[in-house]
Amino acid sequence: MKNYLLTVSIFLLATCAKAFPNNDTTYSYMDEHWKKAQEQNAFYKVEVFKTGNLWHQQIFKIENAALQYDNVYSDKRLKTKEDTSKNYQQGNGEVLEEIFKKGKELKAQLITKDANILGYEIFDNDGKIIEQKGYDENGNEIPNYVFMQEASFPGGLKFWQTYLIVNLNQNVPANNHAPIGTYKVVVSFLINKDGNATEVKALNDPGFGMAEEAVRVISNSPQWNPAIMYNKAVTYRQKQGIIFNVTK
Structure with a gap:
């Protein structure tokens, strides 16, 4: 997993460096509890830059330069998610992709490093799940598969x-x-x-x-x-x- 993430992060950084001058990228730092920190005490490095009409917020773990998150927004203030955001902290080289339109999540899917879909869920305009499916290592659909579900008290x-x-x-x-x-x-x-x-x-x-x-x-x-x-x-x-x- 570490080698895969390192490859991805180097590729993205190289692409950004070619596409944007340094002054178009902003940097900040956070500790392991996601609180703002000085660079010398930081656990994560956060880079924000614009590509086309979208703003990317990429978060790297400093100790190994591994890309943890690539969040995509339609605004500079990073309030409204748009397009595809990626979470690389799933283990085994798997990536959680979340697809947004004007801040509303349309679909979430778990993908292997070989681009195979392990599971997904689709939402309606009210954020309710209307479909979810999962697959085993042979590509067979898993009956009654639950992609994600919050803990709940019996009876609601x-x-x-x-x-x-x-x-x-x-x-x-x-x-x-x-x-x-x-x-x-x-x-x-x-x-x-x-x-x-x-x-x-x-x-x-x-x-x-x-x-x-x-x-x-x-x-x-x-x-x-x-x-x-x-x-x-x-x-x-x-x-x-x-x-x-x-x-x-």
Whole structure:
């Protein structure tokens, strides 16, 4: 995979150098958590340049110059995706291609380095999946194939909200003498391949026991339906806001 990605990145950089003067390309740097960084401390290098009417944002891993992403936009501010964006971080030399028109995703497909399609999904104008298919190593269609699917609580969002309302102890802040007001705790957690909530942690803490209570109720969550990627269960990160109201 590394050799393949390095070849691709060198080719793209060479092409860009021929097509555009240096002052038409902008550079920035990010750390491994995707936060802005100084060049000497960076994990990723980001190059932005224009080709025709489209803007490319290419992201390279600095340690091996491997191209990670090639995102394509119709505007210089990189707000509206257009044409085909590519994600090279799939493993085994595979590439995830996403096709956009005026910011709306039309199709996503996983392609091998030999240009064979392993799977795809097609969206309607409302972003709903209208078709998805996958194929085995012999090119045979896989029955009931799921290209990508977010983790979900059994019964859907309403059942998840009901679980939180019924099981959250709203009296915790008042019992700990919190002032009157509305408080919010944002909780980050993973839904693992088995559908269990793990690595539950509060991203902020208003105090008065609210962060601990928010973590408790999500940690005790019933089993979820795990996320699916390329027909396999995968770990999925979620965030949930928990509201506490203190009225007296």
